[in-house]
Amino acid sequence: MDNLPLVIASSNEGKIREFQKLLADFPFDLLTQPVGFEIEETGKTFMENARIKAIAVSKATGQLSLADDSGLSVEALGGAPGIYSARYAKSDNERIEKLLAELKPFSNRKAKFECALCIASGENVLIEVSGFCEGLITFFPKGENGFGYDPIFEVAKSGETFAEMEHEKKKQIGHRGSAFKLLKPELKKLLTSIRK
Template sequence: MPTVVVATGNPGKLKEMQVYLDALGWELQLKPDAIDIKETGTTFLENARLKASGVAQALGQWAIADDSGLQVKALGGAPGIYSARYAPSDRARIDRLLQELEGIDHRQAQFVCALALANPAGQIVVETEGICPGEILLAPRGTGGFGYDPIFYVPALGQSFAEMSPQQKEQHSHRGVAFNQLMPKLQQLALE
């Protein structure tokens, strides 16, 4: 069973990735805290490439990276690539976003997930990007998920990400879309 390092310190992302990658028989592990890859890209895909490549090179192992975040149309795409750094905690990020949208009726948003897989030499061998359109609620709803999930509403399903079952979120989220695009490519790869 090949070991693939997930280029994140976020256990929530590791848990979600494991669900998508279970069929491949990969053993996933979080990157060591000592490895800190600077996210200097200007897009989600550039940052995913940087993280996957940097971790793969540092460890000499296969590495997969996810860079994802929330883009709100009324805020010019913010928080965008700064979604995780928009405030110091999930609650603070939600509060800041809701405050910035106060009085704004048009609350269209999208979650974006870019994925990149690097070989042990740090070369990107597979990449993709998934998008889930939605809107920002006036107040949090639901208890599941993490991050902005309680305020991200998917009109087609009539639920926030935090109200969805794990299976619904797995199927409809930006990460689900990205992994659905990535899986056929990954199944053709033989990791050594």
């Protein structure tokens, strides 16, 4: 059986590497979205944005597309940065600094990561799932692994930030891993129906 092309609707290299690992057991040829392809994320939720990206990339490439929209919501900041997680500041370091500065007046450091995944074919949404990971924002960055807000997000009951965890552990308990556990059985059904 030939592998099916699947376009990852992202230009974020960290995210693409993570998907390559998560999808290693599936018969897909993973492709990246066209270089310079810009999508305006106008959704009000992670899922709406994932849907917008998956449909836009699928229509542009004529292939199945997988999009994720994920981010960090901090309770004391009214859910910010939320859907603006990636656009909160120019770089990972600046985003972390800004978040820690805004959180200074608050004792509540509860936060959660959310990941919404959407697979689309043209205009049609084939699969949608969401995963979550609860935790706390640390007072300073810890750890060398991961990307984004990973160094300041300590997973509930673990005592470790995402950036301190081994990849396998993060994959098991992280928001993308949680969403992926829900996606896997749906993907298997989808592949079965495509290949009939």
